[in-house]
Amino acid sequence: MxxxxxxxxxxxxxxxxxxxDALLGQxxxxxxxxxxxxxxxxxxxxxxxxxxxxxxxxxxARLVDQAVAGCAAVVHLAAVASVQASxxxxxxxxxxxxVGTLNVCEAMRLHGVKxxxxxxxxxxxxxxxxxxxxxxxxxxxxxxxYAADKLASxxxxxxxxxxxGLEPAIFRFFNIFGPRQDPSSPYSxxxxxxxxxxxxxxxxxxxxxxxxxxxxxxxxxxLALLIQALEMPxxxxxxxxxxxxxxxxxxxxLAEIGSLCGGLPAVDYRxxxxxxxxxxxxxxxxxxxxxxxxxxxxMREGLRRLLNQG
Ligand code: NAD
Ligand code: UD2
Numbered sequence: 001m002x003x004x005x006x007x008x009x010x011x012x013x014x015x016x017x018x019x020x021d022a023l024l025g026q027x028x029x030x031x032x033x034x035x036x037x038x039x040x041x042x043x044x045x046x047x048x049x050x051x052x053x054x055x056x057x058x059x060x061a062r063l064v065d066q067a068v069a070g071c072a073a074v075v076h077l078a079a080v081a082s083v084q085a086s087x088x089x090x091x092x093x094x095x096x097x098x099v100g101t102l103n104v105c106e107a108m109r110l111h112g113v114k115x116x117x118x119x120x121x122x123x124x125x126x127x128x129x130x131x132x133x134x135x136x137x138x139x140x141x142x143x144x145x146y147a148a149d150k151l152a153s154x155x156x157x158x159x160x161x162x163x164x165g166l167e168p169a170i171f172r173f174f175n176i177f178g179p180r181q182d183p184s185s186p187y188s189x190x191x192x193x194x195x196x197x198x199x200x201x202x203x204x205x206x207x208x209x210x211x212x213x214x215x216x217x218x219x220x221x222x223l224a225l226l227i228q229a230l231e232m233p234x235x236x237x238x239x240x241x242x243x244x245x246x247x248x249x250x251x252x253x254l255a256e257i258g259s260l261c262g263g264l265p266a267v268d269y270r271x272x273x274x275x276x277x278x279x280x281x282x283x284x285x286x287x288x289x290x291x292x293x294x295x296x297x298x299m300r301e302g303l304r305r306l307l308n309q310g
Contacts (some may be wrong), residue, residue, distance in 0.1 A: 005029035005050075006230065007071040009058050009104065010078030012039025014181040014189075015119070015219055018287035019075060022223045033058065033067040034078065037096075043180055058100030061107075068107035071107035073115035073230050074249035076104050079149075083123060084187040096148035105160040114137055114167045117229045119305050120239055120279055122215075123147035131247050136238060137171070143275050143290075154239055161179040169229035169236060172281045174243035178219030178302060191216065194253065195306050200262045208272035210251035215243035215281045218297035220305075225291050236290040243282025244296055256300055260307055 007025055011032030016039065023030050024045065031052040032044060046053060056063040058078045068074060079097045080086065086093040092153035101118070108116060125134050126141030142148040157168035175189065197204050209300045225242065229235065258264040287293065297305075 002028055002072050002264070004070055005031040005052060006174045006228055007031045007033065007067055007074045007223055009033045009067070009074065009076050009100070010039065010119075011075075012036060012043050012053075013039065013077065014038075014083075014178070015176060015222065016230045017043035017177070017180055018219050019077075019223055019226055022050065022227060024050055026227070031066070031067060031071060033255065034174070038081070038182055040182075041199065042060060042240050043153055044298065046148065058096035058103055061103045064100070064103040065107045065110065068113055069111050070102065071111075073117070074108060074113060075117040075119075075226060075230065076101060077119045079119070080146070082185060082187040083144050083146045086144050086149070086272075088209075090145035093145060094149055097146060098152050101149075101153035101207075102156055103157055105164075108166055109160060109164045114165060114281055115235070116157065116166060117159070117169045117226055117232060118153065118157055118171070120170055120172045121147065121171055122241070122243070123277075124151045124172060125280075127277055130277070130279045133162060133281050134241065135283035136241055136286055160287070167235045169232075171225065171229070171242045172239050172282075173222070174215040174217060174280060176217050176219055176222055176240065177306065179306055181219070183305075187279060190214070190250065191253065191303070191306065194250075194257055195303065198257050199307065201265045203268050204254070206250055206254075206267060206269045207276065208250075209247035209269060211249050212248045212269075212272070212276065213247035213279045213281065214241055215246055216253075216299060216302075217304035218305075220302075221294050221297050224294045225287070228291050236286075240286050240290060241282040241284055242287060245282055245284050247281040249280060251302040253299075255305075255310040256303055260300070
C-alpha cells in the first residue's frame with residue numbers, strides 16, 4: 001500500500017467521512033481538506049496516525065496546492081451541497097462549487113497527480129427526462145447555480161483530461177442517504193430531515209403533494225463505487241449516473257419511516273418548492289456496465305440503520 005495519501009476534499013462531511021473510514025480500513029493513508037462549513041471533526045477518526053486533516057477552503061488555491069502535493073489521488077467532494085444556498089448566494093457558493101474544482105485541477109496538473117473522483121449531481125439534468133429513467137446522454141438543463149457549477153466542473157475536468165492527462169472519474173449522484181447526513185438545515189437531504197423529525201416527534205413538512213419521486217441510494221453502497229474509481233486501471237470516459245433506477249415517492253418514504261418508528265408525527269403538506277424536480281430516476285446501465293455494483297441496500301434497511309444511528 002503506497003504511503004502517498006489519498007486526498008478527500010469535503011472529507012469531514014456526510015459522504016466524505018464514510019469514505020475516510022473505508023479507505024483507512026483498507027490501509028490507505030488519507031488526507032482531508034474541509035472548511036467544516038457543514039462537515040464535523042467528530043465525523044473523523046482524528047487520532048488515526050494515517051489520517052491528516054487540513055481545515056481550510058478549496059477556494060484557496062495555495063491551500064489546495066499544499067493539500068494535493070504528494071497525494072496519490074483525489075476524491076473531490078467539497079461543495080456547498082444545497083441547491084437553495086446556491087440560489088440565495090450564487091457568488092459565494094460558486095467559489096466552493098466551481099473555483100474549488102478549478103483549484104483542484106490546477107494543483108493536480110502542477111503536482112502530476114492524475115486520478116480524481118468527482119461528485120457531480122443529477123441536478124445537471126434539471127427537469128429533463130422527467131417520468132422516465134434518465135440516462136447520461138439526456139440533455140443537460142441546470143436550473144440553479146448549484147447545478148450549473150456541477151456541470152461546469154465536469155467540463156473543466158474533461159478539459160484537464162484532454163489537455164493535461166488528468167484521469168477524472170465523474171459520478172452523477174442522484175439522492176444519497178445514510179448516517180451522518182446532517183439534518184440541521186431545512187435544505188438538508190429529505191431522508192435526514194424526515195427521520196430526525198419522526199424520531200423527535202416534530203411535525204414533518206412535505207413541499208408538494210408527496211408524490212414527487214427520487215432515486216435514493218444508500219451511502220454504504222456508494223463507497224464501493226468510489227473506491228473502484230480510485231483503483232481501476234482506466235477511468236470510465238464521461239459521467240456515470242449513480243442510482244438504482246427506482247423511483248420512491250415521499251409518501252412511500254413516509255410510510256416506511258412510519259412503520260419503522262411505530263407511527264409518524266403530524267405531516268403538513270405545503271406548496272411545492274419553486275423549481276423543484278417532480279420525478280427523478282437514474283438509468284444506471286452505464287454504472288452496471290462499468291462498475292461492480294454491491295448488492296443494493298434496501299430502502300427499509302438503509303432507513304433502519306439511519307434511525308439506529310440516532
Ligand atoms: P456534505 O455537506 O456533508 O459534504 C460536503 C463537505 O464539503 C462538507 O464537509 C463541507 O464542510 C465541505 N465544504 C463545503 N464547502 C467547502 C469549501 N469551500 N472548502 C472546503 N470544504 C468545503 O454533503 P455530502 O452529501 O456529503 O456531499 C458530498 C458531495 O456530493 C458534494 O459535492 C455534493 O454536491 C455531492 N452530491 C451529494 C448528493 C447527496 O444526495 N448527498 C447528491 C449529489 C451530489
Ligand atoms: C438535489 C439533487 C441531488 C443533490 C442535492 C444537493 C436532484 C434530483 N437531486 O437534491 O443530486 O445534488 O440536490 O442538495 O437534482 N422535501 C420535503 N420536505 C423537506 C425536505 C425536502 O418535502 O423537509 C422535498 C423537496 O421539496 C424535494 C425532495 O424532498 O421534492 C427531495 O429534496 P432534497 O433536498 O432531499 O433533494 P433534491 O432532490 O433537491
